[in-house]
Amino acid sequence: MKNIKRVFIYVFLSLAAIVSIFPFLWMLVSITNKSSDVTKGRLLPGTHLIENMTTLFESVDIVPALVNSTIIAVITTVVTLLLASLAGYGFEIHRSRGKDIVFNILLLSMMIPFAAIMVPLYRMFGSISDTAPLFGIDSLGAVILPTATTAFFIFFFRQNTKMFPKDLVEAGRIDGLSEIGVFFRIYMPTMKTTYAAAAIITFMNSWNNYLWPLVILQSPEKRTIPLLISNLGSSYSPDYGVIMSAIVIATLPTALVFFLMQKHFVAGMMGSVKG
Amino acid sequence: MKKFYLMLVLLVGLAVLAACSSGDEEASGGSSAEGAGSADTITAWAWDPAFNIAALEKAKEAYNGDGDFEVKIIENAQDDIIQKLNTGLSSGTTKGMPNIVLIEDYRAQSFLQAYPDAFHPLTDVINPEDFADYKIATTSHNGEQYGLPFDSGVAGLYVRTDYLEQAGYTAEDLTNITWDEYIEIGKKVKEATGKNMLTLDPNDLGQIRMMIQTNGSWYVKEDGSTPNLAGNETLAKAFETYKKMMDADIGKIVSDWSQFVGAFNSGDVASVPTGNWITPSIKQEAEQSGKWAVVPMPRLDMEGAVNASNLGGSSWYILNVDGKEEAADFMLNTFGSNADLYQTLVKDIGALGTYSAAAEGDAYAVEDEFFGGQQIITDFSKWTDEIPGVNYGLHTYAIEDILVTGMQDYLKGTELTKVLENVQGQAEAQLK
Structure with missing residues (x-):
C-alpha cells in the first residue's frame, strides 16, 4: 500500500516537473535552431547556435542592454537593501508614538497599482529633466529612483526584525557602540539571510522590470534587456531563434544570483534568524 | 476601528487629490515649450x-x-x-x-x-x-x-498551388470567389491532401475584420464610436461563414503568431488569407518556392461585397x-x-x-519566382484601389475583445441574433 502511494506521488511529481521544465528545455533547444524550425515546434537540437549568437551580438547589439540592466539592477538592489533595512530596523527597534500610523500609510501605498502613478511620475521626471539630467526622462537614474526601496521591503525587513534578539542591541550599546555601529556591526551580520532573500527578490524585480523602463527610457543605447527582447518580437517575421537566445542570456544572471544565494534565500523566507 | 477610519479618510483624500490634479494638467500641459x-x-x-x-x-x-x-x-x-x-x-x-x-x-x-x-x-x-x-x-x-x-x-489569399492541383483545382478557380465557394473548395482540398485550408486563431478575429470590410462594414458606425454589432447583417454573415469553416473542419486552430507562421512554413495549410506584409514570412521557407500564388481575397456572399480587403x-x-x-x-x-x-x-x-x-514604376511589375513568376506587387496595388473605405473608429480592439467571447458562445450553439445583441450591449456599456 505504501509503495503504491509512493509510486503515485512520484508519477505526479514527475509530471509536474516535466510541465515546469519543458518550457526551459524548449527554450534551450530553440537557441540552436533557425526561426522556421522553432515555429514548426522542432524539439531536436539544431546547428544554428553560432548563427543565432552572431546575430544577437552583432546586429542586435545585446551587450549595451546587458550593461544597462546590470547597472540598474545592482544599484537598485544595494540602495533598496540599505534603505529598507534601515527603515525596518528603525520601525521595529525604536519606539515612537506615531510610528505605527506612518507604517500603515506605507503599507497602504503598496495597494496603489503602479499603472495609476505612472503618468504623474512621468510628469515629475519630465519637470526635473532640465535641472537634473541624471534623473530626468531617458536616464538610468529615473529608472532606479522610483523602484529603489518599496514599502514591501520595508515591511519585509520589519517583519524579519521581529525575530531579531533585541538583547544584542542592548549589549552593543553597553559595549559602547553607536546606533550606526549597532546597525552595521551587529544587525547586518545577524540578518544575513534576510538580506539574501531581499537581494534576490529586488534583483529579479529590477532585472525583469518592464513597464517603467519602457516609458521613461527613450534612447536605444539606454535600453534594458526586457525592452530589447520586446523589440525583437515586434517584427512581422520575428526571428525566434535569436529571440530565444536573448531570453536565455537574460535568464542567466537571475539564475546565477538565485543559485549563489539559494541557501540563505530559503532561510530568509522562513524568517529564521540564528542568534 | 478608529484607526481604520483614519486610513479610509486618508485613502479617499489621496484619490481626490489624484482626480483634482488631472484637471489642471491641461492648463499647464499646453504651455510646455520643451520639445523632443x-x-x-x-x-x-x-x-x-x-x-x-x-x-x-x-x-x-x-x-x-x-x-x-x-x-x-x-x-x-x-x-x-x-x-x-x-x-x-x-x-x-x-x-x-x-x-x-x-x-x-x-x-x-x-x-x-x-x-x-x-x-x-x-x-x-x-x-x-x-x-x-x-x-x-x-x-x-x-x-x-x-x-x-x-x-x-491590402490583403490577398496566398494559396499553395501544389495542394490545389492534387484536389483538381488551379489558382484560377480561387480567383474572385465567395467565402462559401472557398469553404467548398477547402473541403475537397482536405479530402485530397489531408491538409487544412487555413489557420484560425480564436483570439484574433482578423479573419472577421477582413470579411466585413469586403462589404464596407465595420465594428462601429460611420461616426466611429457607436458599436455596430446587433443588426449588422455583414457581421452576422461573417460570423455564419466563420462557423461554417469550423463546422467544415477546414481550419487549423492556432493560438499565437508563431504557430500561425509555423503552420504555413511547415506546409500544414493550403492557403493563408492575410495582409500583404506576410510575404517575407511566406518566402522564409525557400523550399516552397514556386508552390505559391496570390489571388484576390474571397468576398462575403452579399450584394455589394468586393474581392478586396485590408488587414x-x-x-x-x-x-x-x-x-x-x-x-x-x-x-x-x-x-x-x-x-x-x-x-x-x-x-x-x-x-x-x-x-x-x-x-x-518598374519595381511594381517585377515577376516573383517564388510565386511562380506572378507580378504580385502589381496585383496587390491593383486590389488596394478596390478596398472599400471604412472608418475604423475608436474601438476596434476593445470591441474585438468582446467579440472573441461572443464568437465562442456562437460556436457553442447560442443563436446568432442573441449573440450579437449581447455583444452590442456589452460594447455599449463598456465604451460609454
Missing part, C-alpha cells in the same frame, strides 16, 4: 526592423530637401509605442516624445481624438488625393489630415513638438512625394506603400 528633438535632430519611432525601420532608413537616404537636421530612428515594439505615447501624452509633458511616430490605422482615431492638440496637421503639407482612398478616413480627424498614409494592409497597415504622424516643421519637411520630401522611394521600398524590403503615383 531640438530642430537639428528629429526622432522617429516605428516597429519592425525589416519593414518600417528599414523604410525610414531608405527615406533618410532619399531625403534631398534643404533642411539641415539629423534623423534619429528608434525602434520600439508596436505595443510599446502605444504605451509610451499614452503615458507621455497624458502626462502633458512633451519631453521624450518623438517628432515622427508610426501608428496602426486601427488605433489612429483613438489617438487623434484623445489628444487632439498633440498632433501636427498635415492638411497643408501633403495632398491626400495622392494616396489610396481608403486610407484617408482613418488618418484624418475633424476635417484635418493628420496622418501621412504609409503601408498598405493592418499604418501611417506616419507628426507630433506637435519642437522640430515639427523639420519633421513635416522630411516627410513631405520622402514619403509624401517621392515615387522613386516607393520603388526602392518595394524592391529592397517588400514594403508596399499607398502612394498612388508609385504604382506605375
Whole structure:
C-alpha cells in the first residue's frame, strides 16, 4: 500500500516537473535552431547556435542592454537593501508614538497599482529633466529612483526584525557602540539571510522590470534587456531563434544570483534568524 | 476601528487629490515649450526592423530637401509605442516624445481624438488625393489630415498551388470567389491532401475584420464610436461563414503568431488569407518556392461585397513638438512625394506603400519566382484601389475583445441574433 502511494506521488511529481521544465528545455533547444524550425515546434537540437549568437551580438547589439540592466539592477538592489533595512530596523527597534500610523500609510501605498502613478511620475521626471539630467526622462537614474526601496521591503525587513534578539542591541550599546555601529556591526551580520532573500527578490524585480523602463527610457543605447527582447518580437517575421537566445542570456544572471544565494534565500523566507 | 477610519479618510483624500490634479494638467500641459528633438535632430519611432525601420532608413537616404537636421530612428515594439505615447501624452509633458511616430490605422482615431492638440496637421503639407482612398478616413480627424498614409494592409489569399492541383483545382478557380465557394473548395482540398485550408486563431478575429470590410462594414458606425454589432447583417454573415469553416473542419486552430507562421512554413495549410506584409514570412521557407500564388481575397456572399480587403497597415504622424516643421519637411520630401522611394521600398524590403503615383514604376511589375513568376506587387496595388473605405473608429480592439467571447458562445450553439445583441450591449456599456 505504501509503495503504491509512493509510486503515485512520484508519477505526479514527475509530471509536474516535466510541465515546469519543458518550457526551459524548449527554450534551450530553440537557441540552436533557425526561426522556421522553432515555429514548426522542432524539439531536436539544431546547428544554428553560432548563427543565432552572431546575430544577437552583432546586429542586435545585446551587450549595451546587458550593461544597462546590470547597472540598474545592482544599484537598485544595494540602495533598496540599505534603505529598507534601515527603515525596518528603525520601525521595529525604536519606539515612537506615531510610528505605527506612518507604517500603515506605507503599507497602504503598496495597494496603489503602479499603472495609476505612472503618468504623474512621468510628469515629475519630465519637470526635473532640465535641472537634473541624471534623473530626468531617458536616464538610468529615473529608472532606479522610483523602484529603489518599496514599502514591501520595508515591511519585509520589519517583519524579519521581529525575530531579531533585541538583547544584542542592548549589549552593543553597553559595549559602547553607536546606533550606526549597532546597525552595521551587529544587525547586518545577524540578518544575513534576510538580506539574501531581499537581494534576490529586488534583483529579479529590477532585472525583469518592464513597464517603467519602457516609458521613461527613450534612447536605444539606454535600453534594458526586457525592452530589447520586446523589440525583437515586434517584427512581422520575428526571428525566434535569436529571440530565444536573448531570453536565455537574460535568464542567466537571475539564475546565477538565485543559485549563489539559494541557501540563505530559503532561510530568509522562513524568517529564521540564528542568534 | 478608529484607526481604520483614519486610513479610509486618508485613502479617499489621496484619490481626490489624484482626480483634482488631472484637471489642471491641461492648463499647464499646453504651455510646455520643451520639445523632443531640438530642430537639428528629429526622432522617429516605428516597429519592425525589416519593414518600417528599414523604410525610414531608405527615406533618410532619399531625403534631398534643404533642411539641415539629423534623423534619429528608434525602434520600439508596436505595443510599446502605444504605451509610451499614452503615458507621455497624458502626462502633458512633451519631453521624450518623438517628432515622427508610426501608428496602426486601427488605433489612429483613438489617438487623434484623445489628444487632439498633440498632433501636427498635415492638411497643408501633403495632398491626400495622392494616396489610396481608403486610407484617408482613418488618418484624418475633424476635417484635418493628420496622418501621412504609409503601408498598405491590402490583403490577398496566398494559396499553395501544389495542394490545389492534387484536389483538381488551379489558382484560377480561387480567383474572385465567395467565402462559401472557398469553404467548398477547402473541403475537397482536405479530402485530397489531408491538409487544412487555413489557420484560425480564436483570439484574433482578423479573419472577421477582413470579411466585413469586403462589404464596407465595420465594428462601429460611420461616426466611429457607436458599436455596430446587433443588426449588422455583414457581421452576422461573417460570423455564419466563420462557423461554417469550423463546422467544415477546414481550419487549423492556432493560438499565437508563431504557430500561425509555423503552420504555413511547415506546409500544414493550403492557403493563408492575410495582409500583404506576410510575404517575407511566406518566402522564409525557400523550399516552397514556386508552390505559391496570390489571388484576390474571397468576398462575403452579399450584394455589394468586393474581392478586396485590408488587414493592418499604418501611417506616419507628426507630433506637435519642437522640430515639427523639420519633421513635416522630411516627410513631405520622402514619403509624401517621392515615387522613386516607393520603388526602392518595394524592391529592397517588400514594403508596399499607398502612394498612388508609385504604382506605375518598374519595381511594381517585377515577376516573383517564388510565386511562380506572378507580378504580385502589381496585383496587390491593383486590389488596394478596390478596398472599400471604412472608418475604423475608436474601438476596434476593445470591441474585438468582446467579440472573441461572443464568437465562442456562437460556436457553442447560442443563436446568432442573441449573440450579437449581447455583444452590442456589452460594447455599449463598456465604451460609454
